[in-house]
Amino acid sequence: MIDAELASFMESAVMIIVGTCDDVLRPQVGRAVGAIVDRATSSVDLIVSEWQWPETIANVRWNGRLAVTFARPSDYVSYQVKGRAMVVPALAAHRACAVRYVEAMTATLVGNGLDARVTAPWLVDREPAALRLAAEMIFIQTPGDMAGQRLEPSR
Template sequence: MQSAPGCLIDAELAGFLESPVMIIVGTGLGGVPEIGRGLGALVEAGGAALHLVVSAWQWPRTVSQARESGTIAITFARPTDYVTYQVKGQVEWIGPLTPALHARAARYAAEIAEVLAGLGMSPELTAPWRSKRDLVALRIRPQQAFVQTPGPRAGHALAERTG
């Protein structure tokens, strides 16, 4: 079913994606999948695009596969209660961070470290998941969003855009 542009990521979901949640990234090329982590996300006004920050130094294959294949899956999971959403989409552009994205990444890194510390995982322990070297921004056009919170609704499509 076709949704009106901007409906895939509504304000509520956007708020969640931009909050201190764990961000994991899936890509694939030639039938070989890769995993990476994101260091913050920003949803464009209206929800038509999602900007994701990734360390190209720590996750080189994630960035190269995203560039070549153009498809990406990103799962956002809140560590305190396991509320989880997966967004799948097309990578439209990869490039340097804008000042706004730099600020976003810095704030995200600080906030998620604090959330995890609150759960008993010290910032030293979780630091290896947050490299800030060679950060790049991926502009993604979301096409599907799924609820992935563990439980009976896991895997249900939240919304889908076929256009």
């Protein structure tokens, strides 16, 4: 479902925002700091700071529902992936991925004219957890004519 091009996009310096929902249907916003795509299984591991986004982790533990939007700041190219997820402990590879991501994302945003002190609160990897998402649906979310369209599995 996730082809090589999309996988590379998800693993690049793009902003990652995650949506979850609690048991009374209250949606929740969070941010992830890095993604690792298993190209064979279309599974995506997202690293999320449980310290900063405890509700997001709790919601995934509770019902496994997850929506993730990947957006490139330079041109707004965006994809949203939805599916079921579970919380797994962050391994060394996840922690290393988060460190690399924060570094690359900071450089990208600073390159776009933002101050690193301003972007720091959005790029937090304290007490990381990994959300392992099995992608079920992928949508184009780049503003424009194609926005909202579902990507065919055969993309």
